[in-house]
Amino acid sequence: MLQYVWLTIAFPLVGALVNGLFGQRMSKKASGTLGSAMVFLSFLTALASYFSYKSWAAGSDSPYFELTLWPWIHVGQLQIDAALLIDPLSTTMMLLITGVGFLIHLYSTGYMSHDKGYSRFFVYLNLFIAMMLILVLGNNLALMFVGWEGVGLCSYLLIGFWYQDMYNAKCGMKAFVVNRIGDFGVLLGAFILFWNFNTLSFTELFGNFSSVMNSATIESWVPLAAALLLFLGATGKSAQLPLHIWLPDAMAGPTPVSALIHAATMVTAGVYMVCRLNPVFTAAPTAGFIIACVGAATAFIAATIALTQNDIKKVLAYSTVSQLGFMFLACGVGAYWVAMFHVLTHAFFKACLFLGSGSVIHAMHEEQDTRVMGGLAKYMPLTYWTFLISTLAIAGIVPLSGFFSKDEILWRVATWQTQFGSAPMILWFVAIATAFMTAFYMGRVFFKTFLGKPRWTKHYVEHHHHPHESPRSMTFPLVVLATLAAIGGFMGLPHFTHAPNFLEPWLAASTGGEEQLNIVGRIGLEEHGSAAHDDHGTAAHDDHGAAAGHAEDAAAHHEAFVSFGSTETTEIIFALVSVALAAFALLGLAMPLYTKRFGATEKLHTSLGPLYRLSLNKWYIDELYHYLIVIPGTALAYGCWRVFDMKFIDGIVNGVGNVLGWLGHGVRPFQTGFVRNYAMYLLLGAVVYLALSLLK
Amino acid sequence: MIPLVSNSLILSAVLFTIGVVGVMIHRHPVMIFMCVELMLNAANLSLVAFNKQHYAENWHAVDGQVYAFMVIAIAAAEVAVGLAIIVSLFKRRARVDVDEVNQLRN
Known part of the structure; x- marks a missing residue:
């Protein structure tokens, strides 16, 4: 079955072709059904691939299943094949893309039903799914780059989908240009890797990596330069500082696009790339430190901006930037599976939030300003409940998915083994402050939209009577995504629960295998005697084999900067602190402010003066x-x-x-x-x- | 024998000079034409004279004469074309003066 995994890419590609060539002559129903059905078939193929991969991996030494489709570029030493790589990481991404992708296709059949460019929309959407799958399934940097550029193209096309409005077209151009800045980093990073390792293929790269690194023919700046250049690409694609500016403007596109491309899948491509090339990043601890800092700074700044935005989609956009910052924070501290865990949970709750906001916008007849909403709960109960669950999930309330992934990130930051002194503590404080703000701004947008008194404009009341719940094609994906957002966290339960953690061992094959620990061991050798390692007593490596063993020990027994007796108690207390803060922000601050005492917000704005304006104007970036x-x-x-x-x-x-x-x-x-x-x-x-x- | 050759060459030079001066000073195309013919004939005379000088007693060697006939044949062709142009000029304007025909167009 694994030989047929290319079908996951082929189905949406065929859908895009057929809709692109004949969509104009097909009925809306036919082209919408075709688009959705192709992604559904793709999802079924992905599911089948998952099960056959599991049975294949059970009897195999290597976690990597390679499928060479055809020779692609063979010039001298450059040997690139059109080859796919199936491993836990790509399988997880494949399931996520096709699963969430199908739900959003389904949603789009309802959301876009009145649009003239209906079939064109499904062409782009299907093409996007195909390109995203090429990105995650490609077994070499060149093929990944094809997907990388392909999703960028689809993003551009979909942001400017309503191109008749110059503003939308400009937003599309902005996204494209800013992404190009990052893409050149990806290219240069790939060149450096090829130059030093003579291959672009992931499996060959990983196969040689530790031996080449240990043979010390590679100069020490090489992994650092490669990692930083690749990360530059990630900052472009995943909207991190300083290239985050395009994502909020990308909200000019239709809402399903915001949910699919600019929340759930494409923007996580940067995280995927870092996780995929984790040996390179692990070999450059300074790069990890920079990534963690950029991630934390982005999370913090985006959260402060989200506090004051009035457009419901803008809040969600900055929230996405902020959550992506969390993912990079996890990558930076070397917790790659946690980053992927947050990618998954974030895809569920953020897609649900975006689709919910789309449902609200649909009901309010293209109104996006939360200042003129309010009291929508009783008119659209399904949207209300699903939005509530997702809001609680992103805020980090037990036991919804966001809590587990975010808490794991915070815990990994707190227990980060690093040579950079007090960096874990500072990063943890930034992250917990961001989590607190996340709970507040999500509460703000939720209460302003669904509770309180209706503040609809006169024009709206005269023309539309009252809002209505969306059709079933739109509410069904909401319900599924809200369910996933609620239970998704149980994939990766924290250690203190002593319950089986499904995700960590599953992803460990891709993101933290023995291979990587060898490299970690080597780094430990290099930093022999450094302060951070002396503190934790892990620097006493005598030979390489022992180093690997010690690194493994270190991975299991690190401690936070504040300790409450055992590691387990400390972890529980950290979790309780973050839940308490989130609950306080939601119920103690946001709820009274934005439901009953609405007038107080004005006073708050004037008393906070410059800070409020700084946030409202997006830090003037x-x-x-x-x-x-x-x-x-x-x-x-x-x-x-x-x-x-x-x-x-x-x-x-x-x-x-x-x-x-x-x-x-x-x-x-x-x-x-x-x-x-x-x-x-x-x-x-x-x-x-x-x-x-x-x-x- | 030598005087014959040198006298022929002197005559040839005189004829050529008359032809050159004639071309320079005459304005009527027919006159210019005749002067050109004069120069051609002067050249022919030189060719024959040089042949005489070069081959001396060998009566079978007639290279110069052959060249002269070539020149006469080409001059005949040239006359045909040249006169045709002059005739067509006469048809276009009453008085023919080469100084007035200084433009290819109009």
Whole structure:
């Protein structure tokens, strides 16, 4: 069965082709059904692949199942095949993309039902699913890059889906341009890896990695440079500082797109890449530190912006940026499976939140401003309940999915083994503050939308009577996603519960196998005697084999910076603190402020003055870029045009023409047209020639 | 024998000079044409004279004469074309003056 895994990519590709070629002539129902059915078939294939992979892996030494489809680029040393890689990581992503993708396709059949570009929408959506699957299934960086660019293209097409409005088209361009900045990092990172390891294939890279690294032919900056360049790509695709600016504007696209591409799947591609290439990142501890810091900073800044946004989708967009920051924080501290865990739970609750907001926007007839909503709970109960569950999940309330993944991240940060002194403590405080703000802004948007008194505009009341619940094609995905958001966390229960944790051992094959521990051991050797390791008593490595063993021990017995007796008690207390903070933010702050005492918010805004404006204006980052990059860039381009192009280039071209013109002007008098003059020239020529030959 | 050759060459030079001067000073195409013919004939005379000088007593060697016939044949063709142009010029305008025909167009 595993040989047929390419079908997962083929189905949506066929859907996109058929809809693209014949969609205009098909009925809306037919093209919507086709688009959704293809993704559903893809999901079934993915499910079958999952089960056959499990049975295959049971009898195999390597976790990697390679499927070479055809030779692709064979030039000299560069040998690239169109090859797929099936391992726990790619299987998990494949299931997520096709599963959530199918639900969102289904939702779109309802949401887009009044749109003129109905079949075009499904073309892009199916193409996106196919490209995303290429991204996660490709067995080499080149194929991954094809998917990487492909999803970027689909993102661009879908953000500017309603291109008749110039604003949407500009948002699409912004997303594309900002992503290009990151993509060049991915390319350079891939070049560095190829240059040093002579391969782009993941399996070959992982196979050689520890031996090449241990043979010390690689200079120490190589993994660091590769990791940082690849991470630059991740900051572009996954909207991290300083390239996060495109994601909030990407909300110009239809809401299902926001849910599928800009929340659940595409933006997690950066996290996927870091997890996929985790040996490279593990080999560069400084890169891990930088990633953790960027992740934490992004999480924090995006959360502060989300606190004051009024557009329901903008809040969710900044929330996505913030949650992606959490994922990178997990990657940075080396907890790759936790990052993937958060990718999964975030996909469930954030897709549900976006689809819920789409349902609200649909009901309010394209109104996105939460200031004129309120009291929607009794008109759309299903949307209300599913939104509530997802809000609680993202806020981190026990026992919903967000709690488990976020708590695991916080715990991994608190117990991070690092040479960077008090970094774990600072990062943990930033993260817990972000978690607190997350609970508050999600509570704010939830209470403002669904509870309190209706604040609908006069225009709305006159024209639409009252809001209505969405059709079943839209509520069904909401219910499924809310269920997943509620129970998804049980995949990865924390250690203190002593319950079986499904996700960690499953993903360990891809993200933390023996291979990686060997490298960790080597790093331990290099940092022999460093302060951080001395503190935890893990630096005493005598030889390489022992180093690996110690690293494993260290992974199991690290302690937080504050300890309450045993590790287990500490973990429980940390979890309780985060739940208590989230509950306080939700019920103690957001609920009274945004349901009963609505007037108090105005006072709060004025008393917080500059801070409020800073948050409302998104830290002026867009303005900063405008003045630092856009304006100088435009000026430079203008200067190049006026000086270099108009003076220099045009000068050369016109100069050649002018010189020839003058030459022509100079010799023109000889051409009189009088026959006698010509005869004279002939004669003179003959005389001169004769004279010369006689003189010689 | 030598005087014959050198006298022929002197005559040839005189004829050629008359032809050149004629081309330079005449304005009527027919006159210019005749002067050109004069120059051609001067050249023919030189060719024959040089043949005489070069081959001396060998009566079978007639390279110069053959060249002269070639020149005469080509001159005949040239006359045909040239006269045709002159005739068509006459048809276009009453008075024919080469100085007035100094433009290819109009």
